[in-house]
Amino acid sequence: MSLAPHIWPVTATVQAGRLFVGGCDVIELAERFGTPLYLLDETTLRSAMRAYRQAFAAAYPGPTQVHYAGKALLNTALAQIVAQEGLGLDVVSATELQVARCAGVPMAQVHLHGNAKTDAELERAVAWQVGAVVVDNLDELARLRALSGLLSVPQGVLLRIAPAIEADTHAHIATGGAAAKFGLSLSALDEAVAQTLATPGLRWLGLHAHIGSQLFALDQVVATVEILAAQAARLRDRFGITPLELSPGGGLGVPYTADQPATDIYHYARVVGAAMQSACARYDLPLPRLTVEPGRSIVAQAGVALYRIVARKGAQWLHIDGGMADNIRPALYGARYTAVLAHCADTLADVVVSVGGRYCESGDVLLREVALPSAQPGDVLAVATAGAYTLSMASNYNLVPRPALVLVGNGQARLIQRRETEEDVLARDIAL
Ligand SMILES: Cc1ncc(COP(=O)(O)O)c(C=O)c1O
Incomplete structure (x- = not known):
């Protein structure tokens, strides 16, 4: 199975099963910058x-x-x-x-x-x-x-x-x-x-x-x-x-x-x-x-969102560490996405699952009934075409800090928007 080229960034490749964007191994980026993480391919x-x-x-x-x-x-x-x-x-x-x-x-x-x-x-x-x-x-x-x-x-x-x-x-x-x-x-x-x-x-x-x-x-x-x-x-x-x-x-x-x-x-x-x-x-x-x-x-195809799979529920659900607060589009108007597991991006997708976001709304389902290879907690899920109307519409629902954004190209990754901290989220909070 190969990546559909019109959905992924033009630099997206699979090397020994692992997804690379802008010459960067996305699993390494997830480790270095944390997840959820948004990549923008220059x-x-x-x-x-x-x-x-x-x-x-x-x-x-x-x-x-x-x-x-x-x-x-x-x-x-x-x-x-x-x-x-x-x-x-x-x-x-x-x-x-x-x-x-x-x-x-x-x-x-x-x-x-x-x-x-x-x-x-x-x-x-x-x-x-x-x-x-x-x-x-x-x-x-x-x-x-x-x-x-x-x-x-x-x-x-x-x-x-x-x-x-x-x-x-x-x-x-x-x-x-x-x-x-x-x-x-x-x-x-x-x-x-x-x-x-x-x-x-x-x-x-x-x-x-x-x-x-x-x-x-x-x-x-x-x-x-x-x-x-x-x-x-x-x-x-x-x-x-x-x-x-x-x-x-x-x-x-x-x-x-x-x-x-x-x-x-x-x-x-x-x-x-x-x-x-x-x-x-x-x-x-x-x-x-x-x-x-x-x-x-201009910006949709350049974007890839990385999430960590946190848990599974039966055969139907994967739970991830992001969702509607960083990408409201599926909940808002039923938008559909394409995803791969970053460590086996060219493995045949043989399981139909839904990917539930971490937020407290049953409508927070990032991917509904998509085919993926069998996944484990800890795996990195990479979602394609994630550049537009995602981070720009992000919220702090459940007081979760918003993700970081990294510009990738020529094997280099540059942080262009840091992850919010708990202090950022609480900066406007005023106790009685
Ligand atoms: C006035 C106006 N111009 C341009 C755009 C950009 O549209 P799109 O991102 O679909 O190209 C929008 C988005 O809705 C808009 O409201």
């Missing part, structure tokens, strides 16, 4: 970033910009890699913005997203002159307008629309429907444009939409591009303005199990690039900057 990460930049530059004759959506996973080292690879960064909080700044991501290439931005977040974004505040609703716009009176350089604004497209994905990660909480309804868009244009401290850049995550069918992304262009043309006719930038968001899906197709960034870029060109030709719009915001498809 080669896979940088390859995905480069593929995005190259694919969009080749697929679209106008300017292109790839922004990594930091919500998928963010820390300073990762943001430094984003900057080194020439990508921009999407942030959704003041702290993510701080990480972007510490990492040296040029502020002009940072977009602030969010449907409920606080005043403090808006203030920081305009003070640091981010490339765009992606305005979600009219109330936010009113607060941004009030702030913009103090600005000498106008703040760039993208208006996020709700394109009324129901993406073919899990309801929890579909974001473009007419009733979704995100974005301006098309009926509120004109008001938002009029207010933006009437505010000297704001500069309208264009339109944004994001219909959801883990998308495989690209026809809805094409439909989103069509709506962005149609709205841009309508606004041109009504207000005499032309968008500098149109952004159909992120969302490209990744495989979590061997039967799902490999992510094809080049195909995605060709489809989106062609859709933008043909829509702009149809509406007689000059080609805008095409901005995309991938998160999952």
Whole structure:
């Protein structure tokens, strides 16, 4: 049995049965850094970033910009890699913005997203002159307008629309429907444009939409591009303005199990690039900057999660030392994963088991009815495609410290986020 190459990091190999990632023996890493442990393979990460930049530059004759959506996973080292690879960064909080700044991501290439931005977040974004505040609703716009009176350089604004497209994905990660909480309804868009244009401290850049995550069918992304262009043309006719930038968001899906197709960034870029060109030709719009915001498809495959098997229950259950507090996705929306035992990663999986997390919820089942070789307490379980929406959504449920994150490459392992300590977890605790 060999590893499915489209699920594991590109550097993943099996040597004498043992799983290696980035040239490192993952069992040694588990011993050195403890478990649960998240690995990030630098080669896979940088390859995905480069593929995005190259694919969009080749697929679209106008300017292109790839922004990594930091919500998928963010820390300073990762943001430094984003900057080194020439990508921009999407942030959704003041702290993510701080990480972007510490990492040296040029502020002009940072977009602030969010449907409920606080005043403090808006203030920081305009003070640091981010490339765009992606305005979600009219109330936010009113607060941004009030702030913009103090600005000498106008703040760039993208208006996020709700394109009324129901993406073919899990309801929890579909974001473009007419009733979704995100974005301006098309009926509120004109008001938002009029207010933006009437505010000297704001500069309208264009339109944004994001219909959801883990998308495989690209026809809805094409439909989103069509709506962005149609709205841009309508606004041109009504207000005499032309968008500098149109952004159909992120969302490209990744495989979590061997039967799902490999992510094809080049195909995605060709489809989106062609859709933008043909829509702009149809509406007689000059080609805008095409901005995309991938998160999952940049970081998911680079990630591997390592757990220690702690106990068994009969033939059906393996209990591990992590679970829903470091990876909420299976409990939240039934996400499925692929795993191997790190010491026998190429052994035929001949037992069907479920892998239960350590947390006090019966829904905390990391892997439900998967095939694995027979396992013992102490074995290291390696879970593939674990980079996106795992650690970034981690909690301290049951007051368990959150795992460490290690960057691996060329046989070296660098700690880029240390494991939380009990002191960290209790740092905010105040006795009576
Ligand atoms: C506005 C926006 N842009 C980009 C993304 C990234 O999506 P994905 O990680 O699926 O590429 C998200 C995630 O939901 C988002 O909300």
